[in-house]
Amino acid sequence: MTAAIELDGVGKRYWQLSQQAMLLKSLLPFSRPTKTERWAVRNLTASIEVGETVGILGRNGAGKTTLLRMLAGVSRPTEGRIRIRGQVAPLISMGVGFHQEMSGRENVYVNGMLLGLSQAEITRRFDQIVEFAELADFIDTPVKFYSSGMYMRLGFAVAAHVDPDVLLVDEVLAVGDVAFQLKCIDRMRRLQQEGATIVVVSHSMHAVRLLCPRALLIRRGELVFDGDSETAISKHHELLTLDAAELATAAGDESNRTGDVTILSRELRGPNGPTHHPDQDEVLTYVVALRFERPVESPQMVFQVVTDVGILAYSMQTTLGRSWRRFEAGETVQTEIVFRPRLGGGTFRLVLVVTDRSGNSVLCRDADGFLMYTAPRLGTAGIAELEATIAVGEHDMTDHDSLLLASAGPGRAGDRDGAGSDPLADGNDIGAQPAWVVEPGERPEGHPWRDVGVDRPLRPGLDNPEPSAPGELLHIPLVEPET
Amino acid sequence: MQPADRRHQQVLEFAPHPETRRQWFAQLWSYRSVLDILARRDFQTRYKRASLGVIWAVAVPLLQAAVMAFVFSHVLRVGSGQRFAVYVMSGVVAYTYFSTVVQAGSTAIVDGAGLTDKVWFPRALLVIVPALSSLVGFVVTLVVVVAITPVFGVSLGPRLLLLIPATALLFAFSLGVSLVLGALHVYFRDVRFLVLAALTILIYLAPIVYPQTQLHRFGPWLDFNPLTGIVVLFHMSTVGSGGPWVRAVVVSVCATAVLLLAGTEAQRRHDRLFVDLL
Numbered sequence: 001m002t003a004a005i006e007l008d009g010v011g012k013r014y015w016q017l018s019q020q021a022m023l024l025k026s027l028l029p030f031s032r033p034t035k036t037e038r039w040a041v042r043n044l045t046a047s048i049e050v051g052e053t054v055g056i057l058g059r060n061g062a063g064k065t066t067l068l069r070m071l072a073g074v075s076r077p078t079e080g081r082i083r084i085r086g087q088v089a090p091l092i093s094m095g096v097g098f099h100q101e102m103s104g105r106e107n108v109y110v111n112g113m114l115l116g117l118s119q120a121e122i123t124r125r126f127d128q129i130v131e132f133a134e135l136a137d138f139i140d141t142p143v144k145f146y147s148s149g150m151y152m153r154l155g156f157a158v159a160a161h162v163d164p165d166v167l168l169v170d171e172v173l174a175v176g177d178v179a180f181q182l183k184c185i186d187r188m189r190r191l192q193q194e195g196a197t198i199v200v201v202s203h204s205m206h207a208v209r210l211l212c213p214r215a216l217l218i219r220r221g222e223l224v225f226d227g228d229s230e231t232a233i234s235k236h237h238e239l240l241t242l243d244a245a246e247l248a249t250a251a252g253d254e255s256n257r258t259g260d261v262t263i264l265s266r267e268l269r270g271p272n273g274p275t276h277h278p279d280q281d282e283v284l285t286y287v288v289a290l291r292f293e294r295p296v297e298s299p300q301m302v303f304q305v306v307t308d309v310g311i312l313a314y315s316m317q318t319t320l321g322r323s324w325r326r327f328e329a330g331e332t333v334q335t336e337i338v339f340r341p342r343l344g345g346g347t348f349r350l351v352l353v354v355t356d357r358s359g360n361s362v363l364c365r366d367a368d369g370f371l372m373y374t375a376p377r378l379g380t381a382g383i384a385e386l387e388a389t390i391a392v393g394e395h396d397m398t399d400h401d402s403l404l405l406a407s408a409g410p411g412r413a414g415d416r417d418g419a420g421s422d423p424l425a426d427g428n429d430i431g432a433q434p435a436w437v438v439e440p441g442e443r444p445e446g447h448p449w450r451d452v453g454v455d456r457p458l459r460p461g462l463d464n465p466e467p468s469a470p471g472e473l474l475h476i477p478l479v480e481p482e483t
Numbered sequence: 484m485q486p487a488d489r490r491h492q493q494v495l496e497f498a499p500h501p502e503t504r505r506q507w508f509a510q511l512w513s514y515r516s517v518l519d520i521l522a523r524r525d526f527q528t529r530y531k532r533a534s535l536g537v538i539w540a541v542a543v544p545l546l547q548a549a550v551m552a553f554v555f556s557h558v559l560r561v562g563s564g565q566r567f568a569v570y571v572m573s574g575v576v577a578y579t580y581f582s583t584v585v586q587a588g589s590t591a592i593v594d595g596a597g598l599t600d601k602v603w604f605p606r607a608l609l610v611i612v613p614a615l616s617s618l619v620g621f622v623v624t625l626v627v628v629v630a631i632t633p634v635f636g637v638s639l640g641p642r643l644l645l646l647i648p649a650t651a652l653l654f655a656f657s658l659g660v661s662l663v664l665g666a667l668h669v670y671f672r673d674v675r676f677l678v679l680a681a682l683t684i685l686i687y688l689a690p691i692v693y694p695q696t697q698l699h700r701f702g703p704w705l706d707f708n709p710l711t712g713i714v715v716l717f718h719m720s721t722v723g724s725g726g727p728w729v730r731a732v733v734v735s736v737c738a739t740a741v742l743l744l745a746g747t748e749a750q751r752r753h754d755r756l757f758v759d760l761l
Contacts, residue, residue, distance in 0.1 A: 110517070
């Protein structure tokens with residue numbers, strides 16, 4: 001085996017200037033802008049064999065893109081040495097440097113030549129490229145009129161048809177529609193089979209899991225893990241939650257007090273105690289302790305689940321405009337949200353928003369929230385887990401083991417045999433019933449929700465009206481009954 | 484498969500130090516086909532969406548030269564006679580090329596950031612592109628100027644051959660200035676505006692719109708402006724020599740050599756660092 005990519009103590013230093021250098025100022029002897037050094041990447045040593053596909057994980061600013069830029073040769077390392085064998089085709093975010101005024105056709109040529117093809121070679125592959133990009137009708141239109149999806153497709157199509165020995169992929173799978181993403185993954189699989197070395201940088205754990213047997217985890221510019229991607233992903237997630245916790249402590253309760261409501265603590269409880277990695281079928285309780293800094297009349301709550309790229313996966317709010325209780329300044333209260341994370345695989349942020357009675361003014365938005373990671377069911381992608389099954393003709397093609405793997409929650413044992421029982425039968429109305437909690441003595445007389453939830457069969461953990469032991473709490477579901 | 488094999492076997496090495504001079508020039512040379520296509524596109528896209536198309540590449544500098552010639556020979560009367568009109572036109576055409584190239588070239592690396600922060604190729608290519616693509620318009624304009632010269636009663640002669648070294652020197656000098664300024668502009672964004680300011684002044688610091696003798700005892704000082712030598716060569720080939728020219732041309736050639744050396748050196752050393760500042 002020969003190494004396709006060798007990194008030997010690679011480091012990249014940036015100078016962070018307090019301001020952009022200016023010609024006149026730099027000529028004056030005493031007014032040099034103060035600069036602080038920042039190592040985007042430091043001490044990176046790794047070796048990637050020919051034909052390997054390796055993912056690079058790390059949170060934003062960890063140095064992934066810097067590393068990729070150095071691999072592409074665009075940026076020079078400050079220390080260390082990089083050796084790359086063969087033709088490199090970088091595919092970094094949106095398209096590889098297209099010229100806005102030129103048509104798609106011309107850009108294919110310029111781009112292909114920049115990637116090392118000759119004009120004749122491009123001509124030979126041209127039809128393939130256009131077909132792959134699905135741009136036959138627009139190939140003579142200047143790319144500035146392209147949508148971002150078209151732009152991206154063309155970029156990927158060119159890079160993928162260069163027959164690179166080393167393909168560098170950065171966040172490409174985050175754009176474009178699902179059909180095209182699948183096509184890209186397909187194409188990358190083919191390049192893999194043909195022996196190409198591929199480096200994938202992606203925030204999508206899904207893409208990394210799908211393509212890369214091995215992953216490097218980078219944190220603050222340093223390599224912290226190099227090994228199989230499953231371990232890397234779980235380590236990555238550990239670090240994410242760790243960093244988030246660190247950040248929260250660093251910010252401290254004092255600086256958190258800017259709003260009208262202070263978040264005191266957050267905790268996600270699963271059946272086996274506090275967790276960051278719930279299974280999809282577990283009934284979870286998200287507990288947020290908060291303190292009102294000024295008197296608030298009948299606050300309302302919004303519970304949101306947001307993906308790691310900021311897409312709202314779920315939002316649920318209490319009924320606006322209802323009067324129910326006044327909280328005094330300094331009063332603390334615990335909010336409990338019960339839900340089931342029927343989400344696709346990935347990192348999700350649980351966000352609690354507290355508003356006034358009308359919902360018009362936000363008193364507190366817990367934007368940092370709580371980071372939670374759910375493992376995807378095998379063969380699934382996306383932000384929702386619909387527990388779909390696929391039957392072709394009479395033949396059930398669903399991997400029922402994977403259905404169970406992710407949803408080993410209570411009451412699911414009957415599904416184990418798969419055939420015959422509807423996997424949705426038990427689950428379809430549970431997760432939608434969050435509840436929150438107030439102290440029983442504080443409940444105002446004639447509260448409109450008082451009797452909610454008792455006319456339905458009780459399910460453990462959800463509609464339990466018994467006050468639980470500590471704090472004498474009572475669950476009051478926020479959803480009104482149908483009348 | 485044969486041509487592909489070469490690139491599949493290359494081993495790239497990136498280290499903190501820049502490439503050697505030999506490596507850098509070899510790379511520059513290997514990217515010549517890219518340079519060719521970029522220059523072509525640059526020329527085409529500039530005029531593509533205008534109804535008169537490429538005609539503008541000739542019409543604008545020609546009009547500029549004609550107006551300048553008219554103003555300085557008939558309104559301000561710095562010089563006199565029809566010879567002077569040709570004198571101004573040939574100078575202005577050369578200066579227009581210089582000014583177009585330097586304006587585009589000095590900002591090329593920053594303006595081309597979108598094209599360059601993903602794939603590497605020698606950044607100097609971006610600077611060379613405007614120098615090449617403007618050459619087409621320049622040559623055609625020059626031909627038109629020469630063609631109408633007899634109308635002004637100036638006879639043409641074998642001295643026209645001087646246009647070749649004159650154009651070569653103009654190209655090399657413009658390129659040298661662009662390479663140096665292009666590298667500098669990445670670090671200091673003032674350069675863009677300094678260039679604009681300098682270009683409006685420079686035209687009066689060379690004998691373009693007035694005869695050098697007009698300045699009396701200050702005239703010889705113009706020789707130290709490298710542009711003077713270039714313009715003098717153009718004058719010599721169109722209207723014939725008007726006085727001493729050796730010193731001015733020597734200054735131009737030396738300045739061009741120094742600028743080209745400094746420019747390629749700056750580009751080589753900073754090539755893979757530019758991206759960090761874009």
